[in-house]
Amino acid sequence: MSFRRLAIAFSVSICIIYAGLIVSLFYFFQGPLFFSVLFSARTLYSLGLSVVTATVVTVCSVFFALPSAYALSRYSYFGKQVIDTLLELPMIVSPVALGAMILIFLNTPPGQLIQDSAHLIFTIYGILAAQFITTVGVATRLIKAVFDEIPRRYEELAWTLGQSDASTFFKVVVPMGKHGIMMSSILTWAKALGEFGATLTVAGSMAFKTETVPIAIYMRLSSADIEGTSVLVLILISIGLGVLFGVRLLASEKTYMGT
Amino acid sequence: MKKHIWEHKKKPAEAGAILYTRIRKQLKRFTLNVAFSCEKGQLLALVGPSGAGKSTIIRIIAGLEQPDDARITLAEEVWVDTSARISIPTRERGVGYVFQEFTQFPNLSVYNNVAFAARNKKYVEELLRMFDIHHLRNSRPGDISGGEQQRCAICQALAREPRVLLMDEPFSALDALNRRKLRALMKSIKRELKIPIIHVTHDIREAVFMADDMLPVVQGHAEPKWTLQFMLSAREFDRSMCKDTPAGGMEEEHEDRALSIEKKEGTP
Numbered sequence: 279m280s281f282r283r284l285a286i287a288f289s290v291s292i293c294i295i296y297a298g299l300i301v302s303l304f305y306f307f308q309g310p311l312f313f314s315v316l317f318s319a320r321t322l323y324s325l326g327l328s329v330v331t332a333t334v335v336t337v338c339s340v341f342f343a344l345p346s347a348y349a350l351s352r353y354s355y356f357g358k359q360v361i362d363t364l365l366e367l368p369m370i371v372s373p374v375a376l377g378a379m380i381l382i383f384l385n386t387p388p389g390q391l392i393q394d395s396a397h398l399i400f401t402i403y404g405i406l407a408a409q410f411i412t413t414v415g416v417a418t419r420l421i422k423a424v425f426d427e428i429p430r431r432y433e434e435l436a437w438t439l440g441q442s443d444a445s446t447f448f449k450v451v452v453p454m455g456k457h458g459i460m461m462s463s464i465l466t467w468a469k470a471l472g473e474f475g476a477t478l479t480v481a482g483s484m485a486f487k488t489e490t491v492p493i494a495i496y497m498r499l500s501s502a503d504i505e506g507t508s509v510l511v512l513i514l515i516s517i518g519l520g521v522l523f524g525v526r527l528l529a530s531e532k533t534y535m536g537t
Numbered sequence: 538m539k540k541h542i543w544e545h546k547k548k549p550a551e552a553g554a555i556l557y558t559r560i561r562k563q564l565k566r567f568t569l570n571v572a573f574s575c576e577k578g579q580l581l582a583l584v585g586p587s588g589a590g591k592s593t594i595i596r597i598i599a600g601l602e603q604p605d606d607a608r609i610t611l612a613e614e615v616w617v618d619t620s621a622r623i624s625i626p627t628r629e630r631g632v633g634y635v636f637q638e639f640t641q642f643p644n645l646s647v648y649n650n651v652a653f654a655a656r657n658k659k660y661v662e663e664l665l666r667m668f669d670i671h672h673l674r675n676s677r678p679g680d681i682s683g684g685e686q687q688r689c690a691i692c693q694a695l696a697r698e699p700r701v702l703l704m705d706e707p708f709s710a711l712d713a714l715n716r717r718k719l720r721a722l723m724k725s726i727k728r729e730l731k732i733p734i735i736h737v738t739h740d741i742r743e744a745v746f747m748a749d750d751m752l753p754v755v756q757g758h759a760e761p762k763w764t765l766q767f768m769l770s771a772r773e774f775d776r777s778m779c780k781d782t783p784a785g786g787m788e789e790e791h792e793d794r795a796l797s798i799e800k801k802e803g804t805p
Contacts, residue, residue: 431640434601437627438634439654439697453644 300515303508315509320485321494325513328490331402332470335409336417339470340463343417348447350418351425352433365415377408377479404481405488409470417466424458425451461525468521472514554612556701556733560597561606569593569757575701575733575750580723582748583737583759590757591737592637595703598735599634600627611700611733630701633694637706639686641678647689648674655696664692668722684715691723695730702734708743720747 279287315321349355350362368376383389384398398404428451436446452459474492481488483497491514498506559572569590575581583591596602598609600616603624609617617624641650647670652661665671668688670681678686687707694702704723708716724747727734738744744751752759 429640431636431638432642434599434627435634435636435640435642437601438599438632439693440628440631441654442626442628450642454642456644 303512303515306505306508307512308505311505312509312512315506316513320489321510321513323486324489324491324494327402327405327488328471328492331405331409331490332467332473335406335413335470336463336467338406338410339414339417339466340421340459342414343421343462343466344452344459345447346418347421347425348451351422352430365419368412368415373412373473373475374479375475376412377476380408380411380476380480398480400482400484400488402481402488405477405490408476408480409473412473412476413466413470416469417462420462420465421455421459424455424462427458428454464521464525468518471517471521554700554733556598556735557608557610558594558598559608560594560604562593562597562602562604564590564593564757567757571752571754571757571759573752573759575735577731577733578728579749580727580734580736580747582744582751583735583754584741584744584751585739585754587739589754591739591754592705594754595634595705595735595737598701599632599703600624600630601634631697631699633697633699633702635687635690635694635702635704635707637709639678639683639690639710641686641689641693643677643679646675646677647681647685650678650689651692651696653693653696656698660698661692661696664696667726668692682715684711684719687711687715687719691719700732702730702732704734704736706737706739709738709740716743723747 350358371379381399384393393399396403396407398407432450432454433446436450437443441449472492473490474496477488477490478493478496483489483493485497489497491510495507495510495514498510554577555574556576557574560569562569566588567590571590571594573581583594585591593602597604597607597617604617604619606619607617608615608619611630615621615623615625616630641647642653645653648661648665651665652658655661662671665674668691670685670688670692673681673685673689678689681689687710691704691707708719711719720743723734723736727747727749736744736747
């Protein structure tokens with residue numbers, strides 16, 4: 279077998295694993311149950327909560343990530359390497375451990391000040407905090423890769439044309455990297471939508487209060503409701519695949535609009 | 538050439554503006570150490586082999602790189618004085634800079650690129666016509682040829698009405714015909730621009746054709762006193778190269794032939 283065929287066989291085997299998992303969901307699929315679960319007040323609340331929190335968190339994460347990623351991409355400063363490494367924290371530490379770290383922090387004197395004013399534990403604000411902490415590092419890493427790809431000479435050109443650093447960033451760098459930034463935002467949104475461990479640890483799993491779709495899946499599985507679980511997983515997969523389809527469409531363009 | 542295009546650019550305060558430059562910077566392989574001046578309406582060519590430090594000189598003048606020790610002034614205005622810790626930012630120097638690589642904002646049309654920093658929209662229109670890219674005003678840089686992109690780049694630099702024009706091997710990535718046309722165009726407008734123009738090139742023939750003055754830069758070192766001798770020997774060198782070397786002669790011959798073909802096609 280040639281190496282080409284071997285490599286393709288490996289890629290197909292990965293596809294078979296995932297496709298098998300998705301197809302197996304239909305083994306327990308029941309049409310009437312699908313619609314009754316989908317349109318139940320509890321599922322609609324979870325879906326709404328997941329979409330709203332993921333969207334709010336994506337906006338906040340990208341807002342923080344844009345200048346941070348630019349600083350990491352372009353400037354040299356004390357502690358840059360440490361910051362660059364810490365961005366990987368949500369990827370290195372398991373989500374539950376990250377949630378535990380948030381809870382531990384909230385029990386320290388500065389954390390208690392935040393808890394007293396923002397009430398993060400067992401609230402929607404807790405979901406936002408957990409998802410933000412999980413996604414901001416990823417968003418920064420993704421957007422930094424976009425900025426790294428934009429040649430520095432475009433900024434130099436803008437400076438020679440009388441632009442300040444800030445206007446160069448907003449008028450040149452962001453518009454040139456807009457496709458990459460949009461792709462990063464969509465992936466950040468997908469990550470926030472699927473966040474489970476940290477959210478469960480900080481915000482709990484109260485129906486009609488802090489139950490996002492991933493938590494709802496866990497709760498249904500805990501009560502051995504396989505049919506209901508498969509319906510919710512299908513919903514999550516549909517949203518996820520829809521998002522990825524959008525990413526694929528954007529990915530067909532360059533991450534920066536180079537010539 | 539319509540002279541009135543440049544009329545509104547006259548700035549009495551800068552009459553007789555001279556760009557004075559003294560730079561020292563430690564580079565990896567040698568120390569860059571040059572001093573020269575350039576008057577308004579004058580085109581000074583920094584000539585030398587690749588890696589001689591020519592581009593670094595104009596990047597320092599533009600404020601894109603920092604020198605170890607330097608004093609750069611335009612008329613009475615101090616741009617850089619390391620001893621007094623003065624270094625005004627690039628955006629305040631008012632330079633026009635043409636990069637060697639095609640560097641147009643890819644997400645903007647030709648018109649929007651040229652008008653990016655322009656104060657006078659009428660001037661933009663005139664420049665687009667003069668550089669023969671008016672018909673491409675709505676095209677994106679990625680959709681036009683290299684020669685057209687470099688025309689756009691020069692228009693963009695001029696449209697901001699710079700006080701100094703810096704060109705970093707602007708024609709080196711162009712084909713022979715476009716290179717020759719743009720050389721001729723820049724030579725014809727340099728006087729009307731009434732600003733110091735510094736042109737970096739490794740092409741002796743280009744420097745001899747365009748420049749009022751030349752500064753040979755070798756290993757970061759410039760010798761103004763070599764200039765006349767260098768120019769004369771360059772002419773001789775160029776002639777002998779064209780005569781003796783098949784490659785050099787062929788390129789010249791191709792350029793001539795291309796121009797004559799174009800003239801015939803252009804003749805009604």
